[in-house]
Amino acid sequence: MTVRGLHNDESLALLVEWDDPFQNAETSQEVAEPGGETFVNLDTLRETPGVYPDALAVQLPQAVSAGPQKPYFLWGNAGRPVNVWKWQADGQVGEFNAAGYQDGLVPQATSHISTAAAWADGRYRLVITRPLTTDDTNDIQLVPGEFAPIAFQAWEGSNGETGTLMSLSSWYSLFIEKPVPASVYAYSGIALAAAALGEWALVRRARKNKPNKNDES
Secondary structure (H helix, E strand, O other), rough: OOEEEEEEEOEEEEEEEEOOOOOOOOOOOOOOOOOOOOOHHHHHHOOOOOOHHHHHEEEEEEEEEEOOOOOOOOEEEEEEEEEEEEEEOOEEEEEEOOOOOOOOOOOOOOOOOEEEEEEEEEEEEEEEEEEOOOOOOOOOOOOOOEEEEEEEEEEOOOOOOOOOEEEEOOOOOEEOOOOHHHHHHHHHHHHHHHHHHHHHHHHHHHHHHOOOHHOOO
């Protein structure tokens, strides 16, 4: 899995790419059987819906701790809840909250995320966008110049993955860089202009003070 991020003054966008050999956008009632063949017919398997749709989730704490403590990496724990942004290949998208895997994911009343996804050649590309700040107390407020823990979870539908049966990561760090003030570019331009002007003046002075061959004779 690879993750790249981009933000402006208002929103954060994450591009998440991960391998999944089969696209499962629907839910089937039973697992596809390979039949009596010695080897699985991949062409047939590609056309067979998985037991569950493929899915991916981005997990962040509901609030960044002042110390090194983080919520449990699988859906948090009591006293350290998490906010989960979950996308499913069947079109379902939403925000969830959790304070421990025993209770599972609890749907949030209002979701602030938007998504766009594509699958090709055994690889998903998913863009998840959310405002840096929201009016929901369950949402982490992303502040430029600060780090925030972030983790990822993926479900492969053709493998019967759902609930806590998944691939998951430990915590990583998301850093929201501060925008560069326009004054920095202005000062840089002034400095370059001043340097160029100073260099021109030195060259002009050197040429002016250069001895004339006629004067030497």
